[in-house]
Amino acid sequence: MKSQLLIAAAGLGERMGEGRPKALMPLAGVPILARTLERFRGAGLVEGAVIVVPSHHRVEFADTLAAIFPDMTFRLEEGGRHRQLSVANGLAALDTDTEIVVIHDAARPYVTAACIDASIETAAACGAATVAVPATDTILAADEEGFVVDTPDRSALWACQTPQTFRVAVIREAHARAREDGFMATDDATLVRRYDGKVRIVLGTPLNFKITTPADLALAECVYKRKLA
Ligand code: C5P
Numbered sequence: 001m002k003s004q005l006l007i008a009a010a011g012l013g014e015r016m017g018e019g020r021p022k023a024l025m026p027l028a029g030v031p032i033l034a035r036t037l038e039r040f041r042g043a044g045l046v047e048g049a050v051i052v053v054p055s056h057h058r059v060e061f062a063d064t065l066a067a068i069f070p071d072m073t074f075r076l077e078e079g080g081r082h083r084q085l086s087v088a089n090g091l092a093a094l095d096t097d098t099e100i101v102v103i104h105d106a107a108r109p110y111v112t113a114a115c116i117d118a119s120i121e122t123a124a125a126c127g128a129a130t131v132a133v134p135a136t137d138t139i140l141a142a143d144e145e146g147f148v149v150d151t152p153d154r155s156a157l158w159a160c161q162t163p164q165t166f167r168v169a170v171i172r173e174a175h176a177r178a179r180e181d182g183f184m185a186t187d188d189a190t191l192v193r194r195y196d197g198k199v200r201i202v203l204g205t206p207l208n209f210k211i212t213t214p215a216d217l218a219l220a221e222c223v224y225k226r227k228l229a
Contacts, residue, residue, distance in 0.1 A: 003120055003165075004098040005045040009033055009061070009106035010052045010079020010086040015212050021054050022211065023106040024064060028224040032211060033061075034068045035109040042113045043120070045102060047072050052079045052090040084184050084191075088175050094168060100124060101171060103188055104163045109220065110207045110229035116163060118202045123165035128197055130165075130189040131204040132158035161204045164189045170197060205229075 013022025023033035033051070040046050046069065053061040055078040065074055077093045079086035087103060094101060100123055104111065115131050122129035135157035141150040164187060174191035178184070185191055189199045207229040211217050223229050 001099040001124055002095070002097055003043075003045060003100040003102055004094050005040050005049040006087065006090040006094070006101050006103045007033070007036065007049060007051045007106050008079070008083055008086050008090070008103065008162075010054045011083070011107070012054055016214060016217070021057050021060075023053075024057070024060065025217065027109060027211075027217065027220050031064055031068070032109055032220075033106045034064070036104070036106050036111070037069070039109065039111050039113070040102075040104075040116060043102075043116050045116075048075070048095065050075045050077060050090045050093050051106075052077045052086040054079055082184060083186060084175075084178070084188075087188055088179070091168075091172055091175060098168055100165060101168050102163045102165045103171075105210055107211045108162055108208050109211070110205075110209070110223060111161075111163065112205055112208070112229070115202060115204055115208065119163045119165040122200050122202050123167060126198060126200045127170045128164075128166045128189060128192045128199040129202050130187070130199055131161045131163055131202045131208065133161065133204045133206060133208075135159055136206075158201060160187050160189070161208050161210075162187070166192065 009023040016022050024031045027035050037046050051074050077089045119129045135154050138154050140148050143149050174195050177195050178191045193199050211220050
């Protein structure tokens with residue numbers, strides 16, 4: 001089955017407070033996006049990857065990728081205001097013969113080859129897979145005033161990561177139905193699940209965290225320096 005990588009890189013990184021796209025910010029001297037892409041080389045998914053970028057930064061992304069991966073071709077697509085819209089644009093740009101799409105956040109540079117391979121195998125077998133780790137913190141549900149209203153049983157809770165990997169027809173249908181319903185989620189597996197699809201969890205690693213804040217970037221630098229991932 002032909003697999004293709006879709007990288008969601010269209011976030012503006014507002015929580016980084018830097019005023020430039022997070023994916024282009026350096027992690028140990030190299031743009032986060034390049035470090036993330038490098039992780040997919042072993043699976044042969046760098047060539048032809050669809051990369052969804054912020055609409056006003058297309059040239060900057062194209063130039064950066066050309067400098068770091070001169071032998072690779074990419075398909076750059078413009079993102080939307082929300083991650084879900086960005087991914088939808090990327091899904092529309094997949095090669096016509098792609099059967100499995102591996103959707104990954106640009107902001108997770110420490111995904112392992114084992115997770116990538118397992119997510120592809122699981123999606124091929126079940127239709128939909130998400131990488132996730134068991135929740136280690138107790139998770140509280142609160143009301144708008146900040147009062148705790150529920151404490152879900154932690155043993156059944158997982159923290160969602162990417163890659164989320166799907167048979168293309170499965171994820172396209174889920175996106176189409178969510179668009180019709182006006183339903184928005186912060187990940188793609190939730191859309192499949194909402195329309196009664198089955199999503200199987202693939203065990204991730206704590207170091208596959210998402211760089212969101214300056215503290216996460218500092219942690220990612222530390223992981224790099226200490227060769228932890
Ligand atoms: O916003 P959040 O940190 O959850 O974003 C996760 C990933 O989705 C990031 O890699 C970001 O670049 C991407 N994203 C996107 N389009 C948006 C918002 C986020 O591609 N509108």
